[in-house]
Amino acid sequence: MRAPKDRGGIFLIGNVGVVCPACDAKLRVLQHRLAIVAFGSFAALCAAFAALGNIEHIKYGSAKQGLNLLLIATAIVGWMVLFRRYGYRFVHFRPIQDGEKVRLVPLSKPIIPERMPEARTTQESVDVKPALQAEKLPSGTANPPKPTWMCPECGEENPGRFDICCICDTRRDDIATPQQAPDQN
Numbered sequence: 379m380r381a382p383k384d385r386g387g388i389f390l391i392g393n394v395g396v397v398c399p400a401c402d403a404k405l406r407v408l409q410h411r412l413a414i415v416a417f418g419s420f421a422a423l424c425a426a427f428a429a430l431g432n433i434e435h436i437k438y439g440s441a442k443q444g445l446n447l448l449l450i451a452t453a454i455v456g457w458m459v460l461f462r463r464y465g466y467r468f469v470h471f472r473p474i475q476d477g478e479k480v481r482l483v484p485l486s487k488p489i490i491p492e493r494m495p496e497a498r499t500t501q502e503s504v505d506v507k508p509a510l511q512a513e514k515l516p517s518g519t520a521n522p523p524k525p526t527w528m529c530p531e532c533g534e535e536n537p538g539r540f541d542i543c544c545i546c547d548t549r550r551d552d553i554a555t556p557q558q559a560p561d562q563n
Contacts, residue, residue: 388416388465395480396471405471406480412468416461423457 525538532546541550
């Protein structure tokens with residue numbers, strides 16, 4: 379569901395709030411800065427063209443109306459396109475106060491809990507210092523290539539010390555790794 383907008387597609391209609399998909403915070407959308415920037419920049423654009431027309435009229439005696447109209451139309455259309463594209467950056471949020479009536483719309487789809495990364499609490503992931511100290515090289519030596527493994531799910535090349543793929547969270551023990559030598563009986 380999208381929030382209803384005015385005819386120009388820039389301003390939201392009514393008191394609109396959003397719900398954060400990660401923390402469920404309810405925030406009110408404030409558009410004051412957006413309105414000030416929209417009307418202020420349009421007024422500055424109109425004033426610049428009025429001054430340009432006045433300067434041309436004084437300098438040449440008569441302005442070239444066709445060229446000025448083309449220049450003004452191009453600038454206004456460019457302003458509208460840029461403002462529709464980047465105008466949302468002037469909107470800001472604040473927490474909804476008690477008793478305030480707003481129409482809540484979701485900011486995006488909620489995050490599915492099973493897709494959220496799990497925190498690992500094994501001894502391996504907690505003891506990082508010994509692993510880092512073991513990897514230290516004497517000064518002046520080049521970094522030797524470290525063994526890596528490819529994830530069969532996404533094809534990502536992961537460092538040898540990773541047990542879980544950094545892209546799709548596939549466990550390393552589910553696949554054969556290059557460090558494991560085949561049994562030679």
